[in-house]
Amino acid sequence: MDYRPLGRTGIEVSPLCLGTMMFGAWGNQDHDDSIRIIHRALDAGINFVDTADVYSDGESEEIVGKALKGRRDDVVLATKFFMPTGPGPNSSGGSRRYIISAVENSSAACRRTTSTCTRCIVPALRPMSRRRSGRCQTWCTRARSDRSGRPPTRAHRSSKRRSPPATVIWSGS
Amino acid sequence: MTEQPPYSILVRGIEEDILPTTQRYGMGTLVYSPLSGGWLTGRWRKDAPGAPVSKNRPPARFDMSSPANQRKLEAVEGLALLAEANGITLIELAVAFAITHPGVTSAIVGPRTMEQLESQITGVDVTLSAEVLDRIDELVAPGVTLNPDDNSYGAVSLTSAARRR
Numbered sequence: 001m002d003y004r005p006l007g008r009t010g011i012e013v014s015p016l017c018l019g020t021m022m023f024g025a026w027g028n029q030d031h032d033d034s035i036r037i038i039h040r041a042l043d044a045g046i047n048f049v050d051t052a053d054v055y056s057d058g059e060s061e062e063i064v065g066k067a068l069k070g071r072r073d074d075v076v077l078a079t080k081f082f083m084p085t086g087p088g089p090n091s092s093g094g095s096r097r098y099i100i101s102a103v104e105n106s107s108a109a110c111r112r113t114t115s116t117c118t119r120c121i122v123p124a125l126r127p128m129s130r131r132r133s134g135r136c137q138t139w140c141t142r143a144r145s146d147r148s149g150r151p152p153t154r155a156h157r158s159s160k161r162r163s164p165p166a167t168v169i170w171s172g173s
Numbered sequence: 174m175t176e177q178p179p180y181s182i183l184v185r186g187i188e189e190d191i192l193p194t195t196q197r198y199g200m201g202t203l204v205y206s207p208l209s210g211g212w213l214t215g216r217w218r219k220d221a222p223g224a225p226v227s228k229n230r231p232p233a234r235f236d237m238s239s240p241a242n243q244r245k246l247e248a249v250e251g252l253a254l255l256a257e258a259n260g261i262t263l264i265e266l267a268v269a270f271a272i273t274h275p276g277v278t279s280a281i282v283g284p285r286t287m288e289q290l291e292s293q294i295t296g297v298d299v300t301l302s303a304e305v306l307d308r309i310d311e312l313v314a315p316g317v318t319l320n321p322d323d324n325s326y327g328a329v330s331l332t333s334a335a336r337r338r
Contacts, residue, residue, distance in 0.1 A: 005201070006201035006278055007201030007278070008199045008200075013201075014297075015280065016272070017203055017281040017282070019282060020283070022284065023285075033286075040290060040291075044294050046294075
């Protein structure tokens with residue numbers, strides 16, 4: 001499969017991205033079958049997987065986490081924030097507070113089953129300020145380097161075992 | 174940063190605004206629904222428009238009595254013939270179209286079954302000739318979205334009156 005640059009991120013992705021909205025309660029409720037489908041896509045050369053916090057009320061992220069166990073570094077994983085995940089006024093939207101909690105929750109969903117789920121691509125529904133996106137990107141980078149959220153140390157930055165900086169992307173769906 | 178709008182042969186509105194913009198700024202663009210919610214699988218055809226629709230689907234996209242959806246049925250007839258004449262499936266035609274535009278990085282397919290994935294994945298290897306792309310333009314003009322309801326989230330940013338007054 002020919003890969004393409006994902007904008008100016010330096011990341012190369014396949015022309016097909018595997019959407020996972022149909023995995024879980026909203027579609028295929030058989031986790032093992034869903035995982036087989038994900039593995040088949042990866043085996044065919046697809047290296048781009050798109051999920052969202054709201055897909056099957058989080059079940060999709062859990063299935064993706066299970067499927068990517070041991071293969072996480074082969075995949076560019078996109079997830080989302082913005083749509084409501086709870087009743088309160090701060091359980092949705094593009095505030096810094098909500099973006100951070102969404103990324104944390106997404107990482108948690110993946111981390112339960114995937115030890116290396118550390119790189120997050122996070123699209124929101126509506127554009128936000130450059131300042132806010134910068135903060136989010138910084139936070140993702142920190143989360144990747146150190147789950148405590150502290151700034152990365154020099155050792156973290158120089159470690160060749162670390163993946164490239166996290167990427168924040170936004171838009172519909 | 175990337176953009177994630179809907180895009181398919183039946184939903185071409187982003188060719189006019191979003192794609193030139195993301196190209197200009199070097200943004201990656203993931204388009205979703207390259208099969209337009211199943212419309213470009215051939216599930217609904219002129220002679221068989223009554224195939225069941227999941228209750229989770231927005232009715233406005235599948236109400237066969239609406240003129241906009243009738244135009245989609247017409248287009249699908251032409252597209253199915255075009256695919257057949259070129260020895261590919263309608264699904265392959267639709268997937269290949271979505272990733273042909275230079276402003277598109279990737280098209281998101283959302284299979285529920287292994288069969289659906291297998292039918293979609295082969296579209297990656299299909300290269301559409303200029304003649305085929307010209308014929309698609311005749312069936313659905315560039316920049317045209319036959320049914321605005323297929324834009325899904327298109328109007329969310331305008332919900333607040335303050336955004337436009």
